[in-house]
Amino acid sequence: MNNEEETPETPRGPEHRLRKELPQERPADADAPGAVEEAAGPEEPEAALTGRQRLAQGLWPPRVSRAQLIVALLLFGLGFGLAVQVASNSDSGSALRGARQEDLVRILDELDDRTQRLQDEKQGLEDQRSELENSSDRAEEARKQTAEKEKQLGILAGTVAAQGPGITMTIQDTKGTVQADMLLDAIQELRAAGAEAIQVNGVRVVASTYLSDSGKSVSVDGNKITQPYRFQVIGKPQDLEPALNIPGGVVQTLEKEQATVAVERSTKIVVDALRAAEQPDYARSSSQ
Amino acid sequence: MIAVLGLVVGVVAGLLVRPEIPAVVEPYLPIAVVAALDAVFGGLRAMLDGIFDDKVFVVSFLSNVVVAALIVFLGDKLGVGAQLSTGVVVVLGIRIFSNAAAIRRHVFRA
Numbered sequence: 001m002n003n004e005e006e007t008p009e010t011p012r013g014p015e016h017r018l019r020k021e022l023p024q025e026r027p028a029d030a031d032a033p034g035a036v037e038e039a040a041g042p043e044e045p046e047a048a049l050t051g052r053q054r055l056a057q058g059l060w061p062p063r064v065s066r067a068q069l070i071v072a073l074l075l076f077g078l079g080f081g082l083a084v085q086v087a088s089n090s091d092s093g094s095a096l097r098g099a100r101q102e103d104l105v106r107i108l109d110e111l112d113d114r115t116q117r118l119q120d121e122k123q124g125l126e127d128q129r130s131e132l133e134n135s136s137d138r139a140e141e142a143r144k145q146t147a148e149k150e151k152q153l154g155i156l157a158g159t160v161a162a163q164g165p166g167i168t169m170t171i172q173d174t175k176g177t178v179q180a181d182m183l184l185d186a187i188q189e190l191r192a193a194g195a196e197a198i199q200v201n202g203v204r205v206v207a208s209t210y211l212s213d214s215g216k217s218v219s220v221d222g223n224k225i226t227q228p229y230r231f232q233v234i235g236k237p238q239d240l241e242p243a244l245n246i247p248g249g250v251v252q253t254l255e256k257e258q259a260t261v262a263v264e265r266s267t268k269i270v271v272d273a274l275r276a277a278e279q280p281d282y283a284r285s286s287s288q
Numbered sequence: 289m290i291a292v293l294g295l296v297v298g299v300v301a302g303l304l305v306r307p308e309i310p311a312v313v314e315p316y317l318p319i320a321v322v323a324a325l326d327a328v329f330g331g332l333r334a335m336l337d338g339i340f341d342d343k344v345f346v347v348s349f350l351s352n353v354v355v356a357a358l359i360v361f362l363g364d365k366l367g368v369g370a371q372l373s374t375g376v377v378v379v380l381g382i383r384i385f386s387n388a389a390a391i392r393r394h395v396f397r398a
Contacts, residue, residue: 050394052397054335054336054338055335055394059292063290067342068342071294071342071346072294074345074349075292075294075298075328078295078298078321078324078349079294079295079296079297079302080301081317081324082298082321083298083303084302084306084309085321086302087306100315100370101364101369
């Protein structure tokens with residue numbers, strides 16, 4: 001389809017004959033040593049132009065002719081297309097630009113698969129995350145509840161200080177007639193009336209508290225206390241005070257022993273006497 | 289000379305403008321460029337042989353491009369686009385090589 005193939009069908013007079021002469025000339029040129037060839041060069045233009053001379057002639061001087069312009073236009077198109085193609089191919093982002101349809105379909109399928117896989121993985125990881133969050137939430141909740149419970153139990157066991165509304169009962173026993181059982185009755189009465197934390201003269205009263213007579217005074221858990229006996233009780237004052245004052249109750253019994261009893265309500269009682277937590281030696285929880 | 293200038297200007301313009309290739313033309317451009325290159329080498333050889341004719345060059349250039357695009361189009365329709373365009377590139381490459389050999393003999397006499 002190029003010029004050369006079509007020349008046989010388009011006879012071109014003298015130039016065509018020149019073209020046919022060329023093959024015969026060439027072997028002669030090829031055989032000749034370089035120096036001879038150089039010498040032969042100048043002779044040729046009269047007979048026939050060599051390709052090199054034709055090239056030089058074509059290049060210089062520039063001739064503006066219809067043929068040149070048309071060829072320039074076509075070559076412009078070629079150069080343009082070439083540059084555009086090269087540029088678009090070397091574009092790093094558009095490696096897919098030159099890909100064929102089936103390749104693109106395959107790539108798309110692979111991407112879809114990959115997307116699916118990654119989605120699944122993401123789903124799994126999110127599930128795992130929410131699970132962990134839940135469990136950590138639960139652990140947090142359990143920890144909070146444990147701390148809460150610890151405080152409550154600590155108040156009961158006397159290992160933490162407590163404060164709240166309650167009453168203060170002061171027993172003046174100048175004659176030394178008050179005995180441990182009377183104080184125990186008072187404590188029982190307070191407990192029955194809903195006392196939550198009790199301390200007597202700086203000794204915390206808990207479940208294992210015992211009172212005993214010790215000469216003219218009383219000892220609580222082995223700590224000897226002297227009168228006046230000062231009970232600080234946290235509970236509902238409206239319940240505690242009447243419980244002590246009922247006829248035949250603690251207050252009357254004590255006053256019969258010639259002790260003076262003063263009960264006063266307070267909105268803020270601080271029970272800050274502490275006991276060390278004791279690990280039971282024999283009793284074990286049976287709930288497991 | 290003007291022809292060479294046209295080529296250079298084309299390359300520069302293509303690099304500077306960087307137009308978006310329309311999707312319709314996209315698959316045909318590479319093959320068309322190779323076909324046009326073949327026509328250019330043929331034309332150069334003809335010029336060195338002294339038988340260059342602008343009309344023949346124009347026709348061969350355009351027909352090369354059109355036929356190459358047509359083959360690719362047909363190949364895509366038949367489902368052998370990849371193989372067929374490879375074949376076209378091989379054939380055109382062989383022709384470019386033989387033309388380049390002829391040009392070389394003219395220019396370097398070897």
